[in-house]
Amino acid sequence: LRIAVLASGRGSNFAALLAACDRGELAADFVLVASDKPDAGALQLAQMAGIPTCVLEPQAFAERRDYDLALFERIAANKPDLLVLAGFMRIIDGDALKPWVGHMINIHPSLLPKYRGLHTHRRAIKAGDIEHGASVHFVTAELDGGPVIAQTVLSIEAGDDEASLASRLLPLEHQLLPAVVELIAANRLALAAHGITFDGEPL
Ligand code: GRF
Numbered sequence: 001l002r003i004a005v006l007a008s009g010r011g012s013n014f015a016a017l018l019a020a021c022d023r024g025e026l027a028a029d030f031v032l033v034a035s036d037k038p039d040a041g042a043l044q045l046a047q048m049a050g051i052p053t054c055v056l057e058p059q060a061f062a063e064r065r066d067y068d069l070a071l072f073e074r075i076a077a078n079k080p081d082l083l084v085l086a087g088f089m090r091i092i093d094g095d096a097l098k099p100w101v102g103h104m105i106n107i108h109p110s111l112l113p114k115y116r117g118l119h120t121h122r123r124a125i126k127a128g129d130i131e132h133g134a135s136v137h138f139v140t141a142e143l144d145g146g147p148v149i150a151q152t153v154l155s156i157e158a159g160d161d162e163a164s165l166a167s168r169l170l171p172l173e174h175q176l177l178p179a180v181v182e183l184i185a186a187n188r189l190a191l192a193a194h195g196i197t198f199d200g201e202p203l
Pocket of ligand 1: 007008009010011012013014086087088107108109134173
């Protein structure tokens with residue numbers, strides 16, 4: 001499976017994918033790591049691993065759509081089979097992502113459909129939720145609204161704050177994302193017109 005990763009930040013989820021490859025659990029070829037931020041940690045990790053990188057900064061573009069089309073054109077040039085959004089902190093224009101629907105997944109730190117968008121940990125605590133988690137979903141034009149593939153769940157403890165919750169969730173994210181990518185690489189998981197299929201059956 002040829003994978004392109006999009007990341008804006010430190011890249012620990014990307015690192016978890018690399019580690020799964022190193023352990024022989026994931027048969028993937030990382031063809032590109034793309035970022036909107038020149039200082040993204042994910043880019044450094046990619047460079048250390050000898051993976052091509054691409055940085056495209058939004059400031060040079062007047063419209064979001066122009067930026068997204070340019071970014072996705074660069075990504076497409078590397079012929080990935082799957083795009084993984086691993087902490088890519090931008091909303092993607094619908095026209096740019098349309099060709100990739102079914103071939104692009106995102107990891108989002110909430111139990112979707114709860115808490116789309118930002119500040120998910122804070123919102124879960126404020127709401128008095130007793131559990132929280134992360135979701136991997138197929139990306140569609142609706143922000144954090146595409147079909148959910150899998151989730152990881154943890155309890156919110158008394159005294160948890162945004163930071164403690166985020167740091168307890170992160171290692172679970174690092175298990176969830178590679179597990180989903182492994183299923184896609186093994187051709188066991190796909191998005192069909194009627195929804196997600198697992199081993200050919202509706203999920
Ligand atoms: C993760 O919490 C992920 O769920 C969210 O952004 C964060 C990225 O962390 N989408 P990292 O850059 O992978 O370390």
